[in-house]
Amino acid sequence: METGLVPSSSTNDRPVRSPLARLKAFDDSRPDFPGEHLIVFGLGVLLMVAGMRSRTALRRGLFTAAGTALVGRAASGTGGIARVARVVKRLR
Numbered sequence: 187m188e189t190g191l192v193p194s195s196s197t198n199d200r201p202v203r204s205p206l207a208r209l210k211a212f213d214d215s216r217p218d219f220p221g222e223h224l225i226v227f228g229l230g231v232l233l234m235v236a237g238m239r240s241r242t243a244l245r246r247g248l249f250t251a252a253g254t255a256l257v258g259r260a261a262s263g264t265g266g267i268a269r270v271a272r273v274v275k276r277l278r
Contacts, residue, residue: 223260230256 203211230253237249 226256227260230254230258230260 233249233253233256235253237246237251237253240246240249
């Protein structure tokens, strides 16, 4: 004897999002603070230089990868170097 009721599942109500996707959505929704991308860029460059000066291959690889990721993060986004490039392009 079926009642015809279908149990609701949480996967049909809202999309399943990974923790990384939720973190990216949070980061996209918050306002930038002045100099944020410049600070991230500087930290990335420092990590890359520290990686080049490290003695062990593992430390070199980890520091350089982290520094490269931070430089890429600084270059992307609405308040980053991409915005500066758009402003400079308009000035020409």
